[in-house]
Amino acid sequence: MGTLAAGFRLQLRFYRSYPDLLVPLLTAPLYGVVFTLVMRDGHRPDLVGSASLAPFYMSLWWFALFSGGWIIQTDRWEGTLEHLVSAPAAFAAVVLGRISATLLPAGFAFTETWVFARYVLDAPVTIRHWTVFLASFTVTLFAMAATALLMAALFVLARNAVTFSNSASFPFYVLGGILVPVAVLPGWLQPFTRPVFLSWSADLLRAAVAPGPVPHPALGLGAIAVLGVAAGLAGGVVLSHILRRLRTRGELAIT
Amino acid sequence: MPVSTTPRPALRGPGPSEHPGDPAQATLESLGRSVGAPAPGTAPAVEVTDLVREFTRRRKSPARALNGLTLSVPEGEVxxxxxxxxxxKTTLVRILSTVLLPTAGRAAVCGHDVVREDRAVRRLVGVVFGGDRGLYTRLTARENLEFWGALQKVPARLLRARSSELLDRLGLAEVADRRVEGYSxxxxxRLHLARGLVGEARVLFLDEPTMGMDPVAAREFRTLIGELRGEGRTIVLATxxxxxxxxxxxxxxxxxxxxVVATRSPHALTDLAAGVxxxxxxxAALALLTDLPGVTEVTVxxxxxxxxxxxxxxxxxxxATAVGQGATRMRTLQPTLEDVYVQLIGDRGLKV
Incomplete structure (x- = not known):
């Protein structure tokens, strides 16, 4: 627990020292304005609510990709990874603690996005199904943390991780049904959206603010949880593999 | 760099394992006990046997950094x-601190194999790699030290006080709350050193620990090492x-x-370069002396x-031979470790 807390505190201190890591909190309202105006101008009032909340998922993904995903690789560049690995504390616990801290700004991003959508953009985002909303929000944050762990490990292995992370934003916004519901996407694309936990999360959030019953909430929650567990397990396996590989090759530090 | 006023033990005094009644031994007893380590003195602090480490290179044969290195360091020794x-040297320190895996051979710290029992080894060792990197530069020294202390499993109730004590001991108290990016x-x-000490390690690996220090700070560092030895710690110093x-x-x-081409006390090593x-x-006398056994170098x-x-x-x-040949004016040379170094390692100039 002490190691998790130390990692958590470290990440919060990084947010204080590197405010640029929190840039999605600045851009979220701006994206909200753009997406809402596009839907209103396109005479799609049915999509205004989901479009106004889309910046939350964009922020969430951004934190997973850039804040969580680069944790290990940055430590390699800084020469701190050797010290982390040679410490008695479990390295995975440090990483998990730091990734957990990324959930805080992600949670704040939702509050910011919702308040802006509700009171500035006057979008129909009143939460009507609190249980579904809270459950989906919780498992979504868990899945995001697990995905960040997987990416943090993969980015060490991938030679072109920078290119991937820089270009992986909008494709996932589309596949995650963030801007428009998955049902609106072309038929051939829809199967690719299901392995992306964001697509289930976005569906549930839309349903939680819509009138009428929520269709198949257990299925959606289960899918997010399963995808999160799978990402977490894969992240653990890859993390263990890369540590062994870096120790074998003498590549814990990048000089 | 102010240091504690604790009396400094004799520099080449016997190791604490040779003096069971030594107060230093009591300190040693408290180190590393919680991890199932062998009792102090029952296993060497460092035991390295035929250690090999190769680094693969693209389109080249592997570079062999360690070539069957063997070394034993008893507990309490510097x-x-x-x-x-x-x-x-650095490759050896990295293997002993578990951040690098050996290609062949065996290395153990206090009886724990560095590959199979790496977690146990990590609880026993403190590492100072040296250099500018390896710190979170946008954090303060205190924040750095508290983070690394938590990773060394220092109890939270002790961590703050121990961090402050170390920062003070290493002369960083006045700048402890400044970001490290502004540090010389x-x-x-010094902060690297503090990190190496924060976990109260039983075995300390110091790789070029005074690199970048000014002469006064380096002198104080030597005093600090003497104190650490007095506390019963084993220190491996690559320098x-x-x-x-x-x-x-x-x-x-x-x-x-x-x-390893030679291991002795510095005093015994200087005998290797004794001269007159x-x-x-x-x-005639010169020819006789040149042929004597044990003569390694004659310079006219x-x-x-x-x-x-x-x-x-x-x-x-x-x-005796020179006096027998009529030599009357002579003086013994006082060899330094540097003389021994040149004799054993050879004058390589700037080659690496």
């Missing part, structure tokens, strides 16, 4: 590793600084091309002849 760049190289090096090694180490090992300088040696200068030997016995033989 042991120096001396050698040129690329000799394998020497200040960063280029001969004066540092001579002043601090109970024994030093010369490392060349991934192997003559003012009036004729050619302007009016003087320097003869180096590899032992005190050889030196006595040289003196």
């Amino acid at each position: 042991h120096g590793l001396l050698g040129p760049n690329g000799a394998g 190289r020497g200040m960063r090096q 280029h600084d001969m004066a540092e090694a001579q002043a601090l180490c109970d024994r030093v090992s010369f490392v060349r091309d991934g192997e 300088e003559f003012d009036d040696l004729d050619d 200068g302007q009016g003087t002849t320097r003869v180096r030997t590899d032992s005190e016995e050889a030196l006595s033989s040289v003196l």
Whole structure:
């Protein structure tokens, strides 16, 4: 627990020292304005609510990709990874603690996005199904943390991780049904959206603010949880593999 | 760099394992007990046998950094590793601190294998790699130290006080709440040291610990090492600084091309470069001395002849022979560790 807390505190201190890591909190309202105006101008009032909340998922993904995903690789560049690995504390616990801290700004991003959508953009985002909303929000944050762990490990292995992370934003916004519901996407694309936990999360959030019953909430929650567990397990396996590989090759530090 | 006023133990006093009643031993008893480590004194602090480490290179044969290195360091000893760049010192320290896996051979810390029991080893060791990197530069020294202390499993109730004490001990108290990015190289090096000490490690690996320090700070560092030895810790010190090694180490090992070529006390090592300088040696005497066993080097200068030997016995033989040949004006040379270094490692110039 002490190691998790130390990692958590470290990440919060990084947010204080590197405010640029929190840039999605600045851009979220701006994206909200753009997406809402596009839907209103396109005479799609049915999509205004989901479009106004889309910046939350964009922020969430951004934190997973850039804040969580680069944790290990940055430590390699800084020469701190050797010290982390040679410490008695479990390295995975440090990483998990730091990734957990990324959930805080992600949670704040939702509050910011919702308040802006509700009171500035006057979008129909009143939460009507609190249980579904809270459950989906919780498992979504868990899945995001697990995905960040997987990416943090993969980015060490991938030679072109920078290119991937820089270009992986909008494709996932589309596949995650963030801007428009998955049902609106072309038929051939829809199967690719299901392995992306964001697509289930976005569906549930839309349903939680819509009138009428929520269709198949257990299925959606289960899918997010399963995808999160799978990402977490894969992240653990890859993390263990890369540590062994870096120790074998003498590549814990990048000089 | 102010240091504590604790009386400094004799520099080359016997190790604490040889003195069960020594208060230092009591301190040692408290170190590393919680991890199932062998009782102090029952296993060497460091035991390395035929250690090999190769690094693969693209389109080239592997580079062999360690070539069957063997070394044993008893508990409580300050042991120096001396050698040129690329000799394998840092590779050895990295393997012993579990951040690098050996290609072959065995290495153990306090009886724990560094590969199979790496978690146990990590609870016993503190590491100072040195250099500018390895710190979170946008955090303050105190924040850095508290983070690394938590990773060393220092109880939360002790961590803040211990961090403050170490920062004070290493002369960083006044800048403890400033970001590390504004620190000089020497200040960063002190923070590296503080990190290595925050976990109360039983075995400390210090790789070029005074690199970047000014002479006064380096002198205080030596005092600190003496105090740490007084507390019963084992210290393995990789350094280029001969004066540092001579002043601090109970024994030093010369490392060349991934192997240990000699391990002795600094005093015994200097015997390896013992010598005498003559003012009036004729050619006949010179020829005789050159052929004597144990003579390693004869240098003829302007009016003087320097003869180096590899032992005190050889030196006595040289003196007797020279006197027998009529030599009357001579003086013994006081070899330094640097002389031994050059003799054992060779003058490689700027080659690595």
